[in-house]
Amino acid sequence: MNLSAEARAGALVVYVGEERLDAAIAIRFKDRMREITQQPSRRVILDMSRIDFLDSSGLGAVVAVMKSLAPTRSLELAGLTPNVAKVFRLTRMDSVFPIHETIEAATSEGVRHAG
Template sequence: MNLYAESVEGVLLVRVDEERLDAAIAIRFKDRMREVTAQPATRVVLDMSQVEFLDSSGLGAVVAVMKALAPRRKLELAGLTPNVAKVFHLTRMDSVFRIHAAISDVTEEGIRNAG
């Protein structure tokens, strides 16, 4: 499970460097996210721009991470590929998560909000 994290202006950016987030890696994803999100940050943004396929197990893992962070922090998503965006839309999870078109939108927003 390849996850890469960096903290930028109080935002923990976590990049999923996998083409698939499915049953085969869902448990490892949750475990790694638990480790990575132990870092202090006011926001956690998951960059899913490399993920081409997401099944129900993968979606469940993302929701589990969101619940583990609550209520102190919210999990936001960025860079959903068309297939992954479709899963979030069809399951109405796009109304649960704050979704950014690209990870650059998150960092630019942070710069604008900084004054």
């Protein structure tokens, strides 16, 4: 599972270096995110700009990470590709997660919801 993280503008930014977030890696994704988010930060921003495919297991893994952080920390998403954005829109998860166009927008602007 290729994830890396950095502290940036008061947030923990997690970069996903995978093209797919699906059943084959969903459990490893959740486990690795649990390790990475041990670092203190009220905001966790997940950079999904490299992910071209997200299935229901991948979506479930992202939701599980959000639930593991709540209620004291937020999980925000950035850089959704068109296919991934469509999954969030069709499942109405775009109303659950703060979604930013880019990491730069997420760290410099206020929170806004896509959709």
